[in-house]
Amino acid sequence: MAYMTEQRKLLYEFFQSHPHDKFCVKDIYAALSQYDISRSAIYRNLSAMKKDGLVRCDISEGSRDVFYQFVNSTHCSNAIHLSCVECGKTFHMKTSYASQLQNELAQQEGFSINKSKTVLYGTCKNCKNG
Ligand SMILES: [Zn+2]
Ligand SMILES: [Zn+2]
Incomplete structure (x- = not known):
C-alpha cells in the first residue's frame, strides 16, 4: 500500500x-x-x-x-463472515477468533475451513439490543 x-x-x-x-x-x-x-x-x-x-x-x-x-475482495476472502438474519448485515469475525477457530478445528478434527465459503448466521448486537 x-x-x-x-x-x-x-x-x-x-x-x-x-x-x-x-x-x-x-x-x-x-x-x-x-x-x-x-x-x-x-x-x-x-x-x-x-x-x-x-x-x-x-x-x-x-x-x-x-x-x-x-x-x-482479498480482505473478504480472508475473513469468516457473520450474517445477521434480522437486518441482513454482514460482519467479519475478528481475525483472532477466526484463526483460533481455524487452528482448533485443524488440530482437533483435522478439518480445514474454507473461509471464503463460511458464513455463520445469527443475530447481531444491534438487533439484539434493539
Ligand atoms: Zn467480507
Ligand atoms: Zn442485525
Missing part, C-alpha cells in the same frame, strides 16, 4: 471495518466525528480512493446522496 495520509488511513480503516455497507458522506462524517476530519476532506479522499479502485460509488434513485462502498 502506498503512503496514506492520516485522513486517508482513517477512511480506509473505517471502510475496512464495514466492508459490506454503503455510506454517504453524511454517514461517514457522523461516524468519524470524534476525529479531526472535515466534510470536504472526506469528499476529497473518497474521490481519490475511488480513482484508486478502493471504493465504488452508487447513486440511489430518488435521492441525491451518493453512497460509497469498500472494494476489497
Whole structure:
C-alpha cells in the first residue's frame, strides 16, 4: 500500500471495518466525528480512493446522496463472515477468533475451513439490543 495520509488511513480503516455497507458522506462524517476530519476532506479522499479502485460509488434513485462502498475482495476472502438474519448485515469475525477457530478445528478434527465459503448466521448486537 502506498503512503496514506492520516485522513486517508482513517477512511480506509473505517471502510475496512464495514466492508459490506454503503455510506454517504453524511454517514461517514457522523461516524468519524470524534476525529479531526472535515466534510470536504472526506469528499476529497473518497474521490481519490475511488480513482484508486478502493471504493465504488452508487447513486440511489430518488435521492441525491451518493453512497460509497469498500472494494476489497482479498480482505473478504480472508475473513469468516457473520450474517445477521434480522437486518441482513454482514460482519467479519475478528481475525483472532477466526484463526483460533481455524487452528482448533485443524488440530482437533483435522478439518480445514474454507473461509471464503463460511458464513455463520445469527443475530447481531444491534438487533439484539434493539
Ligand atoms: Zn467480507
Ligand atoms: Zn442485525
